[in-house]
Amino acid sequence: MTDATLPFTAARYGRLIGVSLGPGDPDLITRRGWAALQSGARWAYPVKKAESGSYALDIVRRGGLALPDDAEALVFPMTRDPLALARAWARAAARTVALLAEGRDLTFLVEGDASTFSTFGHLARTVRELAPAVEVDTIPGISSFAAAAARVQRPLAEEDDTFAVIPAAYGIDVIARLLDEFDTLILLKVKPLLDELIDLLAARGLLSDACFVEKVGSPLERVVHDVASLRGEKVNYLSLLLVRNPGRMRGALQRGCRKKPTVVVAEEEPG
Known part of the structure; x- marks a missing residue:
């Protein structure tokens, strides 16, 4: 079995890092969050649909950081349809695990605080269900x-x-x-x-x-x-x-x- 075909449970994962960015002002990003953004970890950021903008990403850009070439958008649709939500969450979590299985840390950009009404909490839970060995680091921020x-x-x-x-x-x-x-x-x-x-x-x-x-x-x-x-x-x-x-x-x-x-x-x- 090659490294590319290893199951999720056998991979050496990078950390999943939820970086809280605050609600809009990049000056409210904490020093710890800023360090994580510049640590060399891959970025992932939420979008409502493919090719749409990301409010979380806008905060970082206004802070003066450029989007890395290998950053990846994850789609979280704005819908109450439980089937559509379940499918979207499953795709986002599976893709996140696949990226972490490369062994590199992944920073997920979060507007506001990652522990308060945030996409990140649900994503982290779903990722851990797929790959219990994944280490999750949540960097708090301003709500x-x-x-x-x-x-x-x-x-x-x-x-x-x-x-x-x-x-x-x-x-x-x-x-x-x-x-x-x-x-x-x-x-x-x-x-x-x-x-x-x-x-x-x-x-x-x-x-x-x-x-x-x-x-x-x-x-x-x-x-x-x-x-x-x-x-x-x-x-x-x-x-x-x-x-x-x-x-x-x-x-x-x-x-x-x-x-x-x-x-x-x-x-x-x-x-």
Whole structure:
């Protein structure tokens, strides 16, 4: 049996390295992430479809690094079709294992933080299922909501405040309940429900305590404090709402008289 025909379990693999790039500003790439990008490892980066652009790759390019000749795009389609997703994930994972079987490290470019609503976590799990010997290294980075809070000078939590982070796709009923349970709510990917969210915040008297941020840190960043002005507008997929509920502390729930988690982050389906 030649090296080319060795099964995945017998190969000497390179490491799979998830490099978190932050949400848009290349200055937010960590020193460790920057070193990994220049380590000589092969690059892989996500695209929505073949020959399309990559937001993660754009961040690196704006940081001054050129795309290596042997870099490879992996397709992760934006769809909820479970069959199409399963096929795409299987192809991406199999190709990743094949590249790692060459014995060279592979850096996977990740927008935001690799451990937060990221393609990388699912890819790494699938790769390890195919090739348990693969070593995975996850380099943490800055999430979009942390960067957005810093951009608009709004703390996510102070002292014993609570905050929740969820995709808006969980729906208005869930969001309405969480507004009563947390001091700050971060709603990710608000595009499909933006008008309904505006109605909910208006009914709760929270529009003035909300802020919309789109593509934070990128050249196309947009910050909107007058959230109601966005009604009827088609916003970018990479958008979020920061909502503070200052009235939640009144009444029965007084500081020092409650026990609650500090952070709740909901899981999201890949894709």
